[in-house]
Amino acid sequence: MSSMPVRPKHPEGTPGHFLSYRKFLLRSLALSTDGSLLFYTWMIMLTLVFLVGANAWANQVVHGMITTNMTDHVSWGLYISNFTFMVGVAAGGVMMVIPAYLYRDKAMHNVVILGEFLAIAAIVMCLMFVVADLGRPDRSWHLIPGLGRFNFPISMLTWDVIVLNGYLLLNLHICGYLLYMRFLGRTPNPKWYIPFVFISIAWAISIHTVTAFLYSGLGGRPLWNTALLAPRFLASAFVSGPAFIIISMFVLRRLQVPILDDPIHTLLKILRITVLISLFMVVSEIFTEFYTGGAHTSSARYLYLGLHGKNALVPWIWTAVGLNIIGAILLLHPAATKRAVPLIIACVFVFVGTWIEKGMGLIVPGFIPSTLHEMVEYLPSVTEWKVSAGIVAFGLMIYTIAIKIAVPILSGRVSPPGQPHPPRDC
Amino acid sequence: MTEQSKGKTISLPVLGSVSRRTAMKGVGATLGAGAFAAAISPLRHLADTLTVEELMQQHYQELSADGKKKVIERLEAETKEQYGADVTISDPRPIPGTKFVYAINLSVCNGNGKCVEACHNENNHDRDTNQSYIRVLEMQKGTMDMEQGNTTYDHEVPAADKFYMPVQCQQCDEPPCTDVCPVQATWKEDDGIVVVDYNWCIGCRYCEAACPYHARRFNWKTPNVPAAEVNPDQGYLSNRIRPQGVVEKCHYCLHRTRKGRLPACLEACPTGARVFGNILDPDSEIRWLLENKRVYVLKEEVGTKPSFFYFFDS
Amino acid sequence: MFQARSSNRMSDRWILLILVVCGFTPLSGCDEVGSRHEVNTEFADFVGGTGSGGRFEVTISRPAGPPVVRVATPEGEVALACSTCHDVRTPNFSNTTTADLDEFHRDLPFGHGSISCLSCHNSDNYDTLRLANQTTVEYTDVMTLCAQCHGQQARSYEHGVHGGMSGYWDLTRGPRTRNNCVDCHDPHQPAFPRMKPTFKPRDRFLTPPEHDEEAGHD
Incomplete structure (x- = not known):
């Protein structure tokens, strides 16, 4: 994968894109379903988890969201928590794209598609989490501009629909185009993807900004109603995304996919900064909340210390704080550059820490106390855990299959179809 | 690999x-x-109950008069089928020159909760959860901090050193809930009432997150209302029995108030704490109240401009 | 309306059973007083424009008349007017509490400031009431009596913002009925009675908060 041989352009007289693209898809299908016993085990396991989730969701749709532990007091729970976190993971992929394309980091350029795949998988998960959270998924079509009634631009959720789907399309295009060109054995034409790459960089920032605005624009929820939310979301996104990619790179290495140290070290350098910025922002929030005091800081007090005898989230947030601090120390320790194990542990820690911090540590406490200052607590129900696990399994399936297709194609091990036809206008 | x-x-x-x-x-x-x-086979249940007409139904504001009539007939038939109750669903429109405003006298309110119950019965709320659009906070005298209040009190009222504050939809002039709705399933009508099209709402609950007054309720399950208890006087945008998975809220009893009647919660109040009327009528009771009492609105600082006022008069 | 305030008492002097029905309070078990004519009194002009200009009426409920004491006799039950007894008794203007009484009304709960019985009851005609300026007021017009002291409430009432009502907010579409002062306030003990809330939310996971002393303010 680190060495991607560029095949010479093929002469005229080859079949058109209609045929070669079909071959590309078929070949991809074959690649995605061929594999070792390990691969099949992994995929079957993910499928089973996904099926459990699908079943739980189907029951939720039929019996109502009473099957969740959400209430009118805590009206968003694990689904929207995971949605928020996954938007961050999707945006985090851009931390590979920026070095690869803005700083022309060759080593990173070779593996940048991992970040783009992660973006695709994470966005698909985001969309699934939103649908899982809908009380009436049968009416999703109301969200389609033209068909339904799209409350654009005033509803931030419509912005989110646009930016998430846009980001998905951008990354599908970039990845699809590059893979297809490699499949054809041709050098990708920069005109057809470089502009999209640069758009996607700005777009990645936008998806998490819009997602933060979704919450920070609500004056009735003091915990979210802070200008720091969007920057904080981005900082933690640039922790969770790179952390996940580093982990997946080590996994790929174990699977004999050659991954050089350079991109890992670049991501580590990025992580060392973003994890500190992220922690700094959390500290800033904590200071402001606790030094100020008063009714608007109740959620923070509930989250960190418990309030009026209720403290369900206290273990969650201190776990997150602990994981993030230990993770940060491990990342900053010189051993992280030399040895895999501490680095992987650090990445797992900050990934899980960020997941808690953005979900159970941010979305849920925004509702506690309620706007009438009632204290109703929330912990996810079994249905919510099942559905969430199912969605994550589906996301991992996408990520696995994408890599499964890309590695042989990018490393030139897939023979191109007969004689590819050069595109007419590119 | x-x-x-x-x-x-x-x-x-x-x-x-x-x-x-x-x-x-x-x-x-x-x-x-x-x-x-x-x-996903449980979804077959849904296929049995969900009709194509319902699935493809247009937004309330896009329904033709004829289409609306058909929808209402269908809903009445469904209510008969699912709840065994004969109901009439009307669709009263705002009275021109009317803007509804509500006020509560906190010196008089004693927190007995009759309004909560009246709302429950009037609006065909779920019997299992005692659902209601009104919550009454028992507040500590000497502070307006709701955090020192609670809604779960069940001792004799008024308790010493307490006052009582019922909260329901404030029918804001700057409603954050309608702004955030991604599909325009909720909007503010000409008489100031913020309504929900229960057949258009997708159930994302963004409005619930946006409302600073805990005014919105989500139907976590199909409401349970025994046939004998169903209030048959129903409105499309108000108290018809809501489907599962959609958001609902106080609508100032528009099926009553748009026909000139007082809201159910007002009539039920044994203390006479509630005042309702048309602020555009200079001779109305509510107008005199706003001009002569020292009123305040809840959470003025969030800029929602409520059409709901509170006052003390002794 | 909320609480029967009749004091049942066995008397060893009078006939078998005397049910002392006190004053003009809205008593359950006392038909004459309990049933009210729906008639517009002078308070009707408190609510502007009733009965004119195509508007429906605002009806203020009011007592049917002076209270009576029902007495069981061998010939059957008879209703006695207040004056039946009081005409032959000397009024005591200094009475401000039922504790001073030596017979009748002694169990009458009384808590209405420091006023005396005869601040409101007319010593010249016990079947009527009397204002501070000695003007006689019929029981049916009791609100006029209340209003002489409770000006703020009367003014609010006049403008429709005090006291319960039902019917129509829009009088061009239908009528409205309004409570009388004594529908909600027992004149002898006007503080609104305490109530027990009967309908509480049953939200999932909603439990009472634990309030400690320093809760709420840091």
């Missing part, structure tokens, strides 16, 4: 030939599809 996928004989020795492997893949795909169909 490529090596592994090439080395088919190593990983799966039984699958010697490509055709064999392809066949296995086909079996696997079939099994997977079958398992998926089984997993």
Whole structure:
């Protein structure tokens, strides 16, 4: 994968894109379903988890969201928590794209598609989490501009629909185009993807900004109603995304996919900064909340210390704080550059820490106390855990299959179809 | 990984030939599809109850007069079928020159909760949860901090050193809930009432997150209302029995108030704490109240401009 | 309306049973007083424009008349007017509490400031009431009596923002009925009675908060 041989352009007289693209898809299908016993085990396991989730969701749709532990007091729970976190993971992929394309980091350029795949998988998960959270998924079509009634631009959720789907399309295009060109054995034409790459960089920032605005624009929820939310979301996104990619790179290495140290070290350098910025922002929030005091800081007090005898989230947030601090120390320790194990542990820690911090540590406490200052607590129900696990399994399936297709194609091990036809206008 | 996928004989020795492997893949795909169909089979329940008309129904504001009539007939029939109750669903429109405003006298309110119950009965709320659009906070005298209040009190009222503050939809002039709705399923009507099209709401609950007054309720399940208790005087945008999975809220009893009647919660109040009327009428009771009492609105600092006022007069 | 305030008492002097029905309070078990004519009194002009200009009426409920004491006799039950007894008794203007009484009304709950019985009851005609300026007021017009002291409430009432009502907010579409002062306030003990809330939310996971002393303010 680190060495991607560029095949010479093929002469005229080859079949058109209609045929070669079909071959590309078929070949991809074959690649995605061929594999070792390990691969099949992994995929079957993910499928089973996904099926459990699908079943739980189907029951939720039929019996109502009473099957969740959400209430009118805590009206968003694990689904929207995971949605928020996954938007961050999707945006985090851009931390590979920026070095690869803005700083022309060759080593990173070779593996940048991992970040783009992660973006695709994470966005698909985001969309699934939103649908899982809908009380009436049968009416999703109301969200389609033209068909339904799209409350654009005033509803931030419509912005989110646009930016998430846009980001998905951008990354599908970039990845699809590059893979297809490699499949054809041709050098990708920069005109057809470089502009999209640069758009996607700005777009990645936008998806998490819009997602933060979704919450920070609500004056009735003091915990979210802070200008720091969007920057904080981005900082933690640039922790969770790179952390996940580093982990997946080590996994790929174990699977004999050659991954050089350079991109890992670049991501580590990025992580060392973003994890500190992220922690700094959390500290800033904590200071402001606790030094100020008063009714608007109740959620923070509930989250960190418990309030009026209720403290369900206290273990969650201190776990997150602990994981993030230990993770940060491990990342900053010189051993992280030399040895895999501490680095992987650090990445797992900050990934899980960020997941808690953005979900159970941010979305849920925004509702506690309620706007009438009632204290109703929330912990996810079994249905919510099942559905969430199912969605994550589906996301991992996408990520696995994408890599499964890309590695042989990018490393030139897939023979191109007969004689590819050069595109007419590119 | 490529090596592994090439080395088919190593990983799966039984699958010697490509055709064999392809066949296995086909079996696997079939099994997977079958398992998926089984997993989501509960959805067949939905297919039984969800009609194409309901699924494809247009937004309230886009329904023609004829279309609306058909929808209402369908809803009445569904209520008969599902709840065993004969109901009449009307669709009263705002009275021109009317803007509804509500006020509560906190010197008089004693927190007995009759308004909560009246709302529950009037609006065909779920019996299992005692659902209601009104919550009454028992507040500590000497502070307006709601955090020192609570809604769960069940001792004799008024308790010493307490006052009582009922909260329901404030029918804001700057409603954050309608702004955030991604599908315009909720909007503010000309008489100031913020309504929900229960047949358009997708149930994302963004409005619930946006409302600073805990005014919105989500139907976590199908409401349970015994046939004998169903209030048959229903409105499309108000108290008809809501479907599962959609958001609802106080609508100032528009099926009553748009026909000139007082809201159910006002009539039920034994203390006479509630005042309702048309602020655009200079001779109205509510107008005199706003001009002569020292009123305040809840959470003025969030800029929602409520059409709901509180006052003390002793 | 909320609480029967009749004091049942066995008397060893009078006939078998005397049910002392006190004053003009809305008593359950006392038909004459309990049933009210729906008639517009002078308070009707408190609510502007009733009965004119195509508008429906605002009806203020009011007592049917002076209270009576029901007495069981061998010939049957008879209703006695207040004056039946009081005409032959000397009024005591200094009475401000039922504790000073030596017979009748002694169990009458009384808590209405420091006023005396005869601040409101007319010593010249016990079947009527009397204002501070000695003007006689019929029981049916009791609100006029209340209003002489409770000006703020009367003013609010006049403008429709005090006291319960039902019917129509829009009088061009239908009528409205309004409570009388004594529908909600027992004149002898006007503080609104305490109530027990009967309908509480049953939200999932909603439990009472634990309030400690320093809760709420840091």
